[in-house]
Amino acid sequence: MKDAVQSLRRRWQELYSRSSIQMILSLSFTAVAVLGLVGLGLTLFLRFSSSNNTQQAENSQRVLTQVNWNLDAYLRRIMRVSDTAYYSVIKNTDVEDKSLSPALDLLYENNRDSLVSIAVFSQEGGLVADAPLQKLKNSVSPRWEDWFTQATNKIENLHFSTPHVQNLWEDPDQRYRWVVSLSRYVELSRGGSMEGGVLLVDMSFSGIEQICKDVDLAGSGYLYLIDGSGEIIYHPRQQLIYAGLQEENNLAAAGYSDGSHKETFQGSRRQVTVKTVGYTGWKLVGVVPMESLWDNYGQLVLFVLFVLLFSVFLLVFVNLRLSEWITAPVKKLDRAVKDLEARRKDIDFDVGGPYEVEHLSHSLRSMASTMDHLMEDIIQQEEQKRRSELDVLQSQINPHFLYNTLDSVVWMTENGRTQDAVVMLTSLARFFRISLSRGSNVISIGDELEHARHYLTIQKMRYKNKFSAAITAEEGVEGLYTIKLIVQPVLENAIYHGMAYADGDGEVAVRAFREGDDVIIQVTDNGPGMPEEVVERLLDPGGPTALAGAKGSGIGFRNVHQRLRLTFGPAYGLTILSEPDDGTTVRIRLPALDEEAARRYRKEETP
């Protein structure tokens, strides 16, 4: 469970982080609005539904009250007939002297629309009088009939029976009538003495049916009538129930109190309204299937549903547009920031929008401007730093060489080798002229090789021609450009470490040639060479500044190497190929700069 919650939370966070502000705003607004709408709609609908149910229940109550009133009036009329027969006819007549039949007949004729028969029986069940005049069936014994026993058992009451087929009278047409019997105990006067008897009034079943049948309840609602025990007195589908083809929840309804109830019968929900019919204890039961209630306002439900859907749709649309309008400046700002990240120029931070976004855009614009200035400052500072480093490296060369050469000139002059001293000084002068190059750090490869040549002249004199030197250049290479003083330090190392101990057979060769877009100036000597670890240390910026046991600082290699890399990038610099006893080859790789390219480098030098 916990894992599932965490997984859900993680997914939600992923979705959240992947979604745009507009999407989040749209979905949030829509969800809240739809929930609100649905809640409101549901509340209204339930309220309406409840109100409608109440109204239908009240309507059923009204109908039942009306039917009850009619039924009560009908039953009271029958009871009045019974009262009249008893108090006006039976009590005033001695059955031995006078027949009751004419008076009963008159009473019957006045109420024949409601009555089937009126009859008076003695306590033994003998027929005393009846109307209309009929013959009692031989097979019938009235005293064992329910209506008779009820009347004699509770003599103070009037008794209404459930519907039954009246089987008392012979009928040549063999008609069997369903009736509801009203029976009561009566006192008969016979020859001056009183004896008990039973007055039976059979009312027409159709009379009750007329009252109950055309009742207008909602939809397919209907009404039925039961007695106190739940026995059906009237039901619109009474014969189907009698035939076992349909069932009714009449026994349960007998237990309902007056009012509206809900029940589920045979899987169908129904609203049942019950009303007790006064004296009889009968109950009128109005049944309205819940489906009927829905049918009545199905169109309304449809309309509400449509309005709801339409509102939801409008909300979605408005939310989409609104969120788009709100998030447009933010999106624009986002694009501007992306441009800023991509180092584009002329970024438009003027995104408009509400105050917060406007403020944010101003801040970003200010920040971008500040960043630009800072970047420019940093670049300038870096350039100055690079130039300073170059100057420092440059300055490391000249005093070193000047010291050595002047030392040689002093030495020659002291030994009377004036001519040699002149040659050396001449070469030195030319050497320095090229070194200065009117302050420019970029010179032609031809000048650089010339510079190397003068240097070699000086050194050869110093080392008394212990070695020979040759400088060659591929055609066209001399016209290309390089930073100055890159060959001389290499030569210096070749001489100090390769030629110092040569015995006239030392050789130093300088060769300049093209290799693709690059120029290679290769300095080769046939000196003793170096072991691999020494070679590795030579170009290591963090390595020791002097070679153990060797003359010279070894700073020249690193100096040239760093200058080339600082100027042209890490792809350029020195490569040393050396094996012990097998000489050394130093390859200086630099880009092939024409006049135009060289001008750009000169420009960078300008502070």
Added chain:
Amino acid sequence: MKRKILLQLVVPLLSLCMLFLLLAVQPDPASRSVEPVELSVILRETDTAALNAARQGMEQAAADLNAELRLLTLTTAGSGEEQRALLEREVSGGAGGVVLVPADRETLADSVRQAAGQVPVVTMETDMGESGAKAWVGADNAALGTALGKAALNGVRPGETVLLLDSLSGDNAVRERLEAAAAVLKTEGRTVEVCTPGERPLSDALKTALSELRPSLVMAFEAGALETAASVLETVEQPAPLLYGAGASTAIAAGLEQGRITAIAAQNEFAAGYLAVEAAVRLARHQTWETEDPLEFSILRRENMYEPDSQKLLFPVIR
């Protein structure tokens, strides 16, 4: 942008309007009422008096299910040939379904099979499912005959004669009831004679049989024959033989009450009529109908005919 607005606003709006129209024009239940089914009910009698309760059930079902009934009686009671002709005529005449009270399985088998291929045929009393009838409504004839036979055992001593009325010659419900009753009676040592009227009226055949066989008990197996037998027995010199039979009508009830009929095996004729028409209508509308269990029946005598349940069985609430 325009395309976006079109997608966001116009298309859903049109969809909603379409939905609303579709929902709004949905016909209300009143206008969705189905076409009435024309049903032909081919009876076995020359009139419907003996089938009054069943006819009421049929009419009630027709009213409930929106069907139009055409009740067809025969010119000669129990004529299978006439029923066959009527069946063929009604089916070719476009009846939506047929309810048939078969007089003879053999005579009607081909016609029923042919008719059942075109319209649903539902039979009452006599099951013709083997001939293609889609449904059958009635009591278990063998059980009913057995029950009647057992009920009659009290009215006739062993060795005495029981006359069974084979009022409908042929293979039908009457034959099944008769055979079942005969089996019980014979088993219990009663002499069983069968009165087959043939071409003669049943009353004449019965009178002849009564005078010739002097039975102690007469048993009829359908309402018409029972009513006829009751009438005939009223005219014979007393003591008349006891009369037992199957069927329920007001005339039979009167006979029962007056003692002319000793006992009857009665099914709810209203229910039988209702169920037969309901089955035919539902099948005509291509709805499902599962043949229900056989109808229940009760043995009624004068003593119990006015009990509440018996009243409901014998006397339909006439409106």
